[in-house]
Amino acid sequence: LISAENLSKVYKTGEVEINALKDISFEIEPASFISFVGPSGSGKTTLLNLIGSLDKPTSGFLQVAGANISTLDRKQSARFRGDNIGFIFQDFNLIPVLTTYENIEYPLLMVQEVPSDQRKKKVGELMEAVGITEQSDKYPDQLSGGQKQRVAVARALVSNPKLVLADEPTANLDHATAYMVIDLMKRMKDEFGTTFIFSTHDQKIVGEVEILHTLEDGRLISTEMNKEA
C-alpha cells in the first residue's frame, strides 16, 4: 500500500535548515497495524504528514495507495486524502464552531455525500464505541482533553478510509479508554482490512502492532516484527 525510498524532508526557517527526515525507506502492506516510535522531535509527525499528503517530500519517492505523493497538486492532494485517508492529528484539529456530532459527521458530508439516516447511524456507532455519546451536542471548548481526542478518533474513522494515520491517538486517555480506542481500531482492521499507521509513545499501542519502526533524529534506525501481535 505504501512504498517510500530515500524519503527526505527539510524545513527552512530563514537561514536555518532542519533535516527532519533523512533518507527514509520502507514498505507497508495493506491491512497492517504498524507503528513509528522514537524520541520527541525525531520526525514521526513529519512522516505521517508526508504519507497523508498534507506536506510534500523535499526529495525521494513516496507512493501511497497508488498515488505518487510528490506529483499531486493541491486539488489532487485534497481529493486523494478525501478518498483514502483518515487522519488523527496530534493536536486534534477539531472545528471549534461544530459540535461533537457535527465534527464527526463532517467527512461524510463534505467528502462522501452519504445520506442522512446512514450518517446518523454511523456517527452514533462511533460515538458509542469511544464513549462520547453524551458529548454529542457540546462544542470542543466544552470538552475534556481526552474527549476531544476521541472526537478526533471518531472523525478519522467515520468514512471507513483505506488508511488511518494516527498521531498519538491515546496520549490523553486513561488505560480503559485507550483500550476502547485500540479495540475499535483492531475490529476495523479485521472487518474492513483498514491499514493503521501509528506515531506514538504509548506502550499499549506498541504492544498491539505487528511491525515497529524506530526513528531517531530523522533516520529510520530499526524495524522489528512483533511475533505475538
Place this chain on the structure above:
Amino acid sequence: LISAENLSKVYKTGEVEINALKDISFEIEPASFISFVGPSGSGKTTLLNLIGSLDKPTSGFLQVAGANISTLDRKQSARFRGDNIGFIFQDFNLIPVLTTYENIEYPLLMVQEVPSDQRKKKVGELMEAVGITEQSDKYPDQLSGGQKQRVAVARALVSNPKLVLADEPTANLDHATAYMVIDLMKRMKDEFGTTFIFSTHDQKIVGEVEILHTLEDGRLISTEMNKEA
C-alpha cells in the same frame, strides 16, 4: 498549602447542567508531589483550574496559599496567579507570535520584572533541562508536539512558583524525555520546596508521587499514600 471542602463545579450549557465536580474535600501540604488520576472526563482539569483560580467554584470552600479562591475578583485572581502559580496546560497554550525563548521568558517579564541577564540565565537553564535549547528561536507552529509540551513546562517553572499545576505534562513525550521533565520537577521540589500537583494518565508520574487521589465522575473516590516514593 491547599484546603478544599465540599468543592463543587457545575457547567451550564443552555438547559443542560454538568456536575463536573461533586463535593470534593482534601488537604495538600507544601513541598508535596501529588497527583489526581481518573478516567477521561472525571474532572481533573476542572479541579486544577479551580486550584489555579482560572475558574470559580460553584459551591464549597477552596483556600490556596492563604487565598480564598471564591472571593477573588479578576484583578486579584491574576495577581494571585502571578505571585504563586505555574500552570502547565493540557493543550500547552503557547503564544503563537512568540518564539520558544520568548514564551518561556514571558512570566519573568510580565509578572516579576527580573533583570535581563538573570532572565537569560534562567531561561537557558530550563531549556537545557528539558532538552529544547535548539528550538530557542522557533515559533510554536514549527515545533513537534513534545517540543511544545516542554516549552509549556519550562514556562511554568521559570518564575520558581510556590505551586505548579501540571495537567498531563508528559502526554506527548517519549520515555527518556518524560524522565528529564520528572527529574527536573523533583530537583525543584528538593531545592526550593515547590509543591507539584499533577493531573495525569502517565504511570511514570504516578510511580513518583507521594499521594494519589482518584477521581471518578466528579467525585474523589480514593486517596492512597505511596510508601516507596
